[in-house]
Amino acid sequence: MPERFEQLVLPHLDAAYNLARWLVGSPTDAQDIVQEAFLRALRFFGGFRGGDSRAWLLKIVRNTSYSWVRKNRPAQLADEFDETIHSGETTTENAEAKLLSRAESERVRKALEALPLSFREVLVLREIEGLSYKEISEVTGVAMGTVMSSLSRARQKLRDQLGTAAEREI
Amino acid sequence: MDCTLHRHLLEAYLDGELGFERTLEVEAHLASCRICSSEVQSWKDIRAEMQAPELYHRAPEELENKLRKLLPQGRTERTPWFQRWIWAGGGAAFATTVLLMSLMIMRPAAPSPEQDIVTSHVRSLMADHLMDVVSTDQHTVKPWFDGKLDFAPPVQDFAADGYPLAGGRLDYLENRKVAVLIYHRALHIINLYVWPAQDNGSFTMRVQTIHGYNVVSWKKGGFEFRAVSDLNTAELRDLAQLFMP
Numbered sequence: 001m002p003e004r005f006e007q008l009v010l011p012h013l014d015a016a017y018n019l020a021r022w023l024v025g026s027p028t029d030a031q032d033i034v035q036e037a038f039l040r041a042l043r044f045f046g047g048f049r050g051g052d053s054r055a056w057l058l059k060i061v062r063n064t065s066y067s068w069v070r071k072n073r074p075a076q077l078a079d080e081f082d083e084t085i086h087s088g089e090t091t092t093e094n095a096e097a098k099l100l101s102r103a104e105s106e107r108v109r110k111a112l113e114a115l116p117l118s119f120r121e122v123l124v125l126r127e128i129e130g131l132s133y134k135e136i137s138e139v140t141g142v143a144m145g146t147v148m149s150s151l152s153r154a155r156q157k158l159r160d161q162l163g164t165a166a167e168r169e170i
Numbered sequence: 171m172d173c174t175l176h177r178h179l180l181e182a183y184l185d186g187e188l189g190f191e192r193t194l195e196v197e198a199h200l201a202s203c204r205i206c207s208s209e210v211q212s213w214k215d216i217r218a219e220m221q222a223p224e225l226y227h228r229a230p231e232e233l234e235n236k237l238r239k240l241l242p243q244g245r246t247e248r249t250p251w252f253q254r255w256i257w258a259g260g261g262a263a264f265a266t267t268v269l270l271m272s273l274m275i276m277r278p279a280a281p282s283p284e285q286d287i288v289t290s291h292v293r294s295l296m297a298d299h300l301m302d303v304v305s306t307d308q309h310t311v312k313p314w315f316d317g318k319l320d321f322a323p324p325v326q327d328f329a330a331d332g333y334p335l336a337g338g339r340l341d342y343l344e345n346r347k348v349a350v351l352i353y354h355r356a357l358h359i360i361n362l363y364v365w366p367a368q369d370n371g372s373f374t375m376r377v378q379t380i381h382g383y384n385v386v387s388w389k390k391g392g393f394e395f396r397a398v399s400d401l402n403t404a405e406l407r408d409l410a411q412l413f414m415p
Binding site: 005006007010011012013014015016017018021022027030031034035038039042051052053054104105106107108109112123126127128129130131132133148149151152155158159162 | 177178181182185186187212213216217219220221222224225226227228229230233234236237238240241374375376377378379380381382384386403404407411
């Protein structure tokens with residue numbers, strides 16, 4: 001079994017770490033969470049009935065991250081803007097900065113980090129990790145329709161945060 | 171502002187979640203609706219930024235090492251061969267094992283070329299330069315590489331397993347010539363990049379998704395392999411599995 005575990009689960013280590021890192025913010029905490037999630041995964045592996053091992057692992061990582069947040073940062077679970085991270089500087093960017101893709105992704109990173117946990121999560125899974133609606137639904141345990149609507153709201157929020165919404169009026 | 175297209179439909183289109191007919195419908199609409207097409211473009215721009223490599227947190231090497239050490243002590247029925255060796259063998263066996271393990275644990279050296287590989291994959295599909303040699307016969311494809319490369323890539327046809335070989339191509343990555351084998355899986359195209367590894371170690375598969383393409387990496391028998399496709403990760407991994415019986 002460890003051989004199978006190694007082949008099916010370990011290849012998704014980057015995905016696991018990326019998700020945990022986005023959910024909890026700190027590299028050290030993310031490492032602890034991934035380690036705990038792997039131990040859980042190892043314990044539950046007997047119950048894994050094949051299928052999408054990435055979604056299966058990410059679900060465990062997600063649950064572990066949420067337990068951690070509930071315990072250590074309960075305020076984050078309230079759906080509100082994190083004003084401490086969102087410093088408002090995003091609206092003053094000039095045209096030059098737009099040309100620099102590094103500056104752009106930095107801007108996006110800040111905007112993402114400032115989003116409430118549930119919005120950040122669905123965007124990371126969809127846009128950064130590239131999961132389908134079905135996979136996101138497996139990871140987060142919500143129905144596909146709910147995935148669609150929360151993704152939609154998350155996109156709106158991110159765009160508000162980026163201050164680009166004004167570009168699209170006609 | 172009299173656009174009637176449902177916003178959810180537009181997003182499902184963006185996410186590639188619509189069926190064939192619906193996709194055509196939305197595309198027809200986009201061609202005539204400025205509001206929706208700029209909406210789609212604006213999100214595609216944000217998406218491109220979100221997929222910048224700086225925003226993807228790769229697992230630190232130390233974490234992988236730590237997890238591998240935890241692995242054999244789990245509640246498992248079978249002990250992996252290397253641990254059985256440690257208990258069974260003496261000093262020499264132990265030394266060999268340590269060496270083997272350190273090789274196994276080793277990650278691919280240098281910055282990962284996955285990003286370049288995805289770009290190369292997309293280019294191969296766009297520029298109509300997918301194959302230099304078109305053949306489903308491994309005995310045609312393999313000799314074709316002779317004299318064009320300074321190594322002989324392992325060429326195998328897996329038609330019986332549902333991954334027929336379609337041909338080969340030369341490509342250029344990380345300042346060296348690499349072999350590319352093209353496989354089909356139903357309607358999907360898989361580009362498999364092969365080049366000599368720095369050493370003889372092997373590492374287990376890694377799976378990444380870059381710009382919506384899945385990349386499975388592995389190292390085996392002195393070669394680095396990167397399989398890229400829009401195929402799902404499970405089936406792409408199955409192909410990798412065929413290379414390491």
